[in-house]
Structures are given as C-alpha cells and as structure tokens.
Amino acid sequence: MAEKLLVTGASGQLGRLVLDELLASGSVKGSDIIAVTRYPSNLAEYADKGVEVRPGSFDEALVLEAAFTDANRVLIISTDSIGEPGKRLEQHKNAVEAAKNAGASHILYTSMPNPGPESKVLFAPDHRGTEQAIKDSGLSYTILRNGWYMENLMGSLPQTLASGKWYTSAGDGKNSYTARADIAKAIAHALASDSTDSKIYTLTGPQALTTDEIAAVVTEATGTHIEVVHVSDDQLSEGLKAAGLPEPVVPLLVSFDANTRDGNFDVVTNDIETLTGNAPRSLQNFLAENKAALGG
Numbered sequence: 691m692a693e694k695l696l697v698t699g700a701s702g703q704l705g706r707l708v709l710d711e712l713l714a715s716g717s718v719k720g721s722d723i724i725a726v727t728r729y730p731s732n733l734a735e736y737a738d739k740g741v742e743v744r745p746g747s748f749d750e751a752l753v754l755e756a757a758f759t760d761a762n763r764v765l766i767i768s769t770d771s772i773g774e775p776g777k778r779l780e781q782h783k784n785a786v787e788a789a790k791n792a793g794a795s796h797i798l799y800t801s802m803p804n805p806g807p808e809s810k811v812l813f814a815p816d817h818r819g820t821e822q823a824i825k826d827s828g829l830s831y832t833i834l835r836n837g838w839y840m841e842n843l844m845g846s847l848p849q850t851l852a853s854g855k856w857y858t859s860a861g862d863g864k865n866s867y868t869a870r871a872d873i874a875k876a877i878a879h880a881l882a883s884d885s886t887d888s889k890i891y892t893l894t895g896p897q898a899l900t901t902d903e904i905a906a907v908v909t910e911a912t913g914t915h916i917e918v919v920h921v922s923d924d925q926l927s928e929g930l931k932a933a934g935l936p937e938p939v940v941p942l943l944v945s946f947d948a949n950t951r952d953g954n955f956d957v958v959t960n961d962i963e964t965l966t967g968n969a970p971r972s973l974q975n976f977l978a979e980n981k982a983a984l985g986g
C-alpha cells in the first residue's frame with residue numbers, strides 16, 4: 691500500500707504549492723495525500739482531485755491527532771502566529787506530538803536558515819525549539835530550512851521603487867533569497883521520498899546578495915534607479931514607524947536586517963537541486979516573471 695503523505699497548513703500559499711507539486715509529480719495519487727487545514731472548504735478543488743481534506747488546527751491537540759490518523763509522513767508547515775510570545779512554538783510542539791501519537795513514521799518541518807542562538811531574528815527560537823522537539827520525538831525527520839522568500843521583496847519593492855530609496859541596516863550582509871515555488875518543489879520531493887534518514891536541508895536561491903547588489907538587480911529589471919541608504923537599527927526602526935508600519939512588525943523587520951548584517955542569511959546550498967534535480971531560479975529570473983507586480 692502507498693504511503694499516506696500529510697500536508698498541514700494546506701490552504702496557505704506554500705501548502706497549496708506543495709499539493710500542486712505532489713499531484714503534478716505523476717508518482718503520487720490524490721488518494722495518497724491528506725491535506726489538513728483550518729479551512730477545509732477552501733480546498734474543495736483538491737478534494738475533487740481525490741485528496742482527503744481534513745479539518746485541523748495546531749491549537750487543538752486532540753482534533754489534530756484525529757486529523758493525522760493513518761498518515762505515514764507528516765509535513766508540518768510552520769504557522770504564521772508570530773505575534774504572541776510562545777504561541778507558535780506551543781502550536782508546533784502540539785503538531786509533533788500529534789504526529790507521534792497518531793503513529794506517523796517521519797516528520798518534515800519548514801524551519802529557517804541558521805536558527806541557532808546566534809540568530810538575531812526574533813522568532814528564531816520558535817524554529818530552534820521545534821527542531822529540538824522533533825529530534826526529541828524519536829521519529830526520523832527531514833528539516834527544511836527555508837530561505838527568505840523572494841516574494842517578501844515584492845511586499846516592499848513597489849514602495850521602494852516609488853520613493854527611489856531603500857533604507858537598510860543590513861550593511862554588506864548577504865541574503866540568499868529563494869522563490870517560494872522552488873522551496874515548495876523541494877519540499878514535495880522530500881515528502882514523497884521514501885527516505886527515513888534524518889536530515890537537515892537549507893533551501894536557498896543560487897546566490898547570496900547584499901542589499902546594494904539586490905537594488906542593482908532590481909534597477910536592471912525595472913530601469914528605475916534605487917539609492918540604498920545605510921542606516922543604524924535604531925534609525926531604521928524610527929523610519930519604519932514614521933512610515934506607518936504596525937508597531938509589532940517594526941522590531942521584526944529590523945531583526946531581519948540585523949541578522950543579515952551578522953551573516954546568518956549568507957548561506958547558499960545545492961539542496962534544492964539535490965532534492966528536485968533542478969537548479970532554483972535566480973532573483974533576475976524571478977523579477978522578470980513578476981515584473982508586472984512591481985509596477986514597472
């Protein structure tokens with residue numbers, strides 16, 4: 691009998707892409723997939739393809755255990771609950787425990803690059819703690835440390851292009867931005883594999899670039915010059931507040947720049963190609979694909 695592959699957070703952007711990759715692979719049937727989400731009605735199109743869609747939230751441990759019944763390999767997609775201290779780690783621990791109690795044999799988890807104590811990213815302890823909980827569970831695992839999405843850049847670039855200025859405290863630190871679709875493909879391959887080796891992959895784009903280098907790539911793609919303005923963490927924080935960003939988001943964004951400056955995002959691996967057989971797309975290619983969204 692084929693192994694049952696379970697995807698949590700299945701109605702999120704990454705979750706859907708993983709489902710799409712599994713279904714497109716040809717080696718996984720819809721009936722081999724269990725999709726767990728808080729919003730089952732959002733996944734009707736996948737139910738039509740034979741995927742078993744089950745309700746489940748990491749906030750409800752008992753429901754979750756039932757939702758994980760019969761799953762062999764469980765992909766735990768990290769949640770977006772980053773506002774309340776401690777909540778996200780608690781959610782992820784519930785998911786690890788539910789997978790174990792339900793009899794799963796292998797856990798996969800979406801973490802972040804270099805989540806160790808050296809990380810400046812405010813939510814790095816959530817990922818560090820979850821990785822530890824998975825190791826402590828005694829199940830075999832695949833930890834997928836996802837690079838920073840290129841899509842994150844799309845959130846701020848239209849404004850950056852409009853003002854012509856990019857304020858950063860990242861200095862000459864580099865980040866290996868990665869397309870979400872490439873990450874999803876690598877995760878789908880890892881989920882559908884029959885490997886029970888415990889491994890950690892860091893899924894990155896093909897290059898790590900400084901903010902000045904990224905700005906130059908954006909200028910080349912759009913024809914709009916961007917001046918990179920190097921500021922301190924405090925100045926960045928004040929500027930983001932003045933620009934009207936919500937209070938809790940400001941320290942988070944500053945922590946990303948500080949982490950970049952410290953070199954903790956300066957990691958490039960071949961792990962996406964190792965898992966999928968295809969090299970991940972470059973930032974140049976990603977921007978060409980998404981030029982319309984930049985307003986260029």
Ligand SMILES: NC(=O)c1ccc[n+]([C@@H]2O[C@H](COP(=O)([O-])OP(=O)(O)OC[C@H]3O[C@@H](n4cnc5c(N)ncnc54)[C@H](OP(=O)(O)O)[C@@H]3O)[C@@H](O)[C@H]2O)c1
Pocket residue numbers: 698699700701702703704705726727728729746747748749767768769770771781800836837838839842870
């Ligand atoms: N590497 C990066 O640059 C980056 C950027 C943004 C986010 N992330 C992380 O990667 C994850 C997936 O990214 P995405 O782009 O797909 O984000 P997204 O579209 O915002 O999706 C949020 C995800 O969180 C899940 N979730 C929220 N509360 C939950 C709960 N109580 N129980 C179970 N699942 C819950 C959602 O599942 P359902 O709605 O289906 O229940 C959904 O999969 C995010 O949740 C976040 O942890 C990484």
